[in-house]
Amino acid sequence: MKAGVIVFPGSNCDRDVQVALARSLGREPEMIWHREAELPKLDLIVVPGGFSYGDYLRCGAMAAHSPVMREVVARARAGTRVLAICNGFQVVTEAGLLPGVLMTNASLSFICRDVDLRVENAGSAFTSRYATGQVVRMPIAHHGGNYFTDDDTLARIEGGGQVAFRYCAPDGTLREDANPNGSCNAIAGIFNEARTVLGMMPHPERLADPALGGTDGRAMFDGLVEALS
Amino acid sequence: MNEQAITPEIVKSHGLTPEEYQTVIEIMGREPNLTELGIFSVMWSEHCSYKSSKKWLRRLPTTGPRVIHGPGENAGAVDIGDGQAAIFKMESHNHPSFIEPYQGAATGVGGILRDVFTMGARPIANMNALRFGAPEDAKTRHLVSGVVAGIGGYGNCVGVPTVGGECTFHASYNGNNLVNAMTVGLVETNKIFLSSASGIGNLVVYVGSKTGRDGIHGATMASAEFDEDSEAKRPTVQVGDPFTEKLLIEACLKLMETDVIIAIQDMGAAGLTSSSFEMASKGGTGIEMDLSAVPVRETGMTPYEIMLSESQERMLMVIAPEREAEARAVFEKWELDFSVVGTVTDTGRMRLVMNGETAADLPIAPLVAAAPELDRPHEPPPPPAAFDEATLNAPDSVMAALTTLMASPDLCSKRWIWEQYDHMVMADTVQRPGGDAAVVRIHGTNKGLAITTDCTPRYCTADPETGGAQAVAETWRNLTATGAAPLAITDCLNFGNPERAEVMGQFVGCIEGIRKACEALDYPVVSGNVSFYNETNGRAVQPTPGIGGIGLIDDIAGMASPAFKRAGEALLLIGESAGHLGASLYLREIEGREAGAPPPVDLAMERRNGDFVRTLIADARVTACHDVSDGGLLVAVAEMALATLNGDEPIGAEVSLPENGLAPHCWLFGEDQGRYLVTARMDDVEAILADAEAAGVAALRIGTTGDASLTLTGADTISLAELGAAHDGWLSSYMAGA
Amino acid sequence: MKARVHITLRDGVLDPQGKTIAQALGSLGFSGVNDVRQGKFIELDIEAASAAAARAEVERMCSQLLANTVIENYQIEIES
Amino acid sequence: MKARVHITLRDGVLDPQGKTIAQALGSLGFSGVNDVRQGKFIELDIEAASAAAARAEVERMCSQLLANTVIENYQIEIES
């Protein structure tokens, strides 16, 4: 499998996801600067977290118009897997690759902590190492992770099995106080229709190493390597 | 543009005394013009010249086998083995954060980051030490909210984890909150960059953001106390641009992989003035700059404004002319301004030109050498109100007193703060906020750096020397509690108006305490910062010499943390207890009194106890470790128990009173120094106690870990859930306005 | 030429900032606040041959970058 | 009663967002963007006896909460 990580000015989880991928893959992914208008052949494109363009104007808005994003969208439409984490999720929604938008957290504050997530659909290259209904733990660290979309789109996402993760209580139940940012239907991550693109606010790369306090995130990278090799 | 006549009023408004102005004229051999006067004024301000503190700072021990660069560089550098060094420093942004909490705190973080990456280091951790006024004060909530959001807003965006800090409240900070920010960076020892401009004919290059009229005279503002109309005299507040800072970090570190940069210096307080003078003065050279080449944001900026602007996210560097294209390409890739603004000369003078005309021409060495050094009068502050433990009654309920303490503003959980900071980015935070020291793994290795900041201002108020020593000892203890070998400290000395002998007396006393502790613990000072004039209408802050310490962990697999690990283990107290309640939190929070001397700090015992504990950790003979500080023994036990609430299974403890003749509340809440709590497997207890005795270290088994509650044998009990809710709830409900 | 752009949330889109401001105003003692909506106000200084050309240009800026039309409306004024 | 408030950065105060937007517009091919400043636009619906009373009330809201007068200016319009 060949993996590439897109780097925008202001990306800051690019190295973290590089390390996590290398751990599962056994070799370093390629780091791709946002000005590249052409991409090498890749099986997985990662749009990492951070504050592209400072998150000024709207989170992800300016990065969505980087030269490289046209190519990422084209590849995604052709079936290349795209994993968009945190700011990456904001970028791909702004670029129209996934429906909806990520608005400011309901608390209006930045939130950094571990959250419990319920895996809603294990039927994808990203989630194959999880079981549907399993509760996993990953950190969030964002100011704008409040997922919003109109009712019709929401119904379509829900009906099409496009919800990947939901914020939940440790026992897997959905509770208002387990939804850290006000996302509609407690959505933490969604797929495109074909489940080849995943956007998610939590950071799997931050709990993929026992020294950091957990390894639930690692299964995502291991699963991708298995599915795409 | 410089034609304005220099009147005594203008001299005065620049904070120079008539005598100082006379020296200016002697150095210049003529009257200065306004730009030149402005330059003298900032260079000789308290903030830049350390005129009140220099004499005393010289007393601090600053060398040691691991010290690569001590005070005098942008930040301290300490050898951590394997060809790497840790670069770190702490700095205050108190005054700006009071005027505009968000931007003031944010730009404080930006400034300290620049001090560290200027030296070639990648910043790997931020810390923040915060002191606010009384919670009841009308402004406090607004200040907390703005400062925390500002620190997060900046640090989160640049992608450096904020891994810990302090946050306490006291009425003495009502008009003067303290915001101290610390950055730790990592560099290859043979790739450390310094700021000495050398090589006649080399280019002086300006990179980063454009210059605006920001904060003109910020440095002189930080050198004067607030009065009623300070709010009206505000200079233009500096706004931070963390996105540009992130680009600047990446561009500078990229260029630093080559040997293009000869010298580099961030533009901090007093901007272009202090950076250019510092570079030329260190190199023993001169600089000629064309101010028309400085990238500006506004039209019509004068030389005076350009030289004194404190716009953020700017750096000055010296490169060889033939490397210009290479350097420019890097900054252009990151879309940052890059402008050749001058050359290094052999004249020993700073010559500034604008639009072809000389705007200023000053001799560098005489100006720097003549920077005032004062020996201000100092007198020991009055002793604290007398206090005798024997006069105190026992509390009705120990657990109720504990709950009150745990829910008090100073001891409550600061989770509301650290959750607004990205403390995990860079994926090396192996001990998150909430423990003793934070631990950050050295990327790509199994080594770790333990980092902490500490100071107990109420001790410094009661007895400055003991307080100074205690602050150093507490950092040393917090590092030790993780298993780290303490390496060195940075300091951030926050005091009132040094023109008052009492304040100077506090300063001198604290320095003396810091000196003694550093010497006794072989724990040198490698960088620091002084902030005076934290005073409003004659009311000074409590003396607050913040200390930031770092320590090295050889293998993070063997580090210790405060959380209990298993039920049924022995709880041991290391160190001697005298039941000292003077200047304690118990006395303040439960009895409503601020009285008494602080607990004595016995540095020899401190060292003995710490070395013993560190060996226990290294030998994997203890399963958890926590130092005993604010609030005393029972608070420390409670903190070890509450730390388990984040994990799978809550673990509490039962503690029994020893027969040592102390009143129970004195033993349980006394703040005697040099103590640690550890847990150990039952089988190991006897041997540990025997080894302690052999090492001359007091050790006592005080209890056993157990179910999800805290119990004092034969007395009270409380569930961890109840105690945890009280501990966790205070700050968030306070901030919600409840 | 100067252009002023107002970017506002579409009706029906939740406005967490507006909601929080309304609550904060309430707790400061301002009674009678029925609703608060927060939007953006962007002022541009651009080169353009005419007001019409400027409007067309700013229109394109809005639809391409300045506004997210999934949730936001925009309104352009050109000052001459 | 409806009130509209424009909150803008004071002259001379750095506007990192505006600066970055201007650069982004440039790289999207919009040439001739001299300057961009980003501010806030707040719409309020409040109870008030008269336009003058509404203005006085919103004035107080601005100075107490809505604007940060250290770095921002505000301007109020009341629609009747």
Ligand SMILES: Nc1ncnc2c1ncn2[C@@H]1O[C@H](COP(=O)(O)OP(=O)(O)O)[C@@H](O)[C@H]1O
């Ligand atoms: N402003 C802050 N930012 C981040 N973490 C903080 C802050 N204030 C306190 N903490 C964290 O809360 C914990 C307890 O702080 P403190 O009581 O000062 O510790 P100690 O008594 O061990 O010095 C520490 O882990 C510290 O890093």
Ligand SMILES: [Mg+2]
């Ligand atoms: Mg501690």
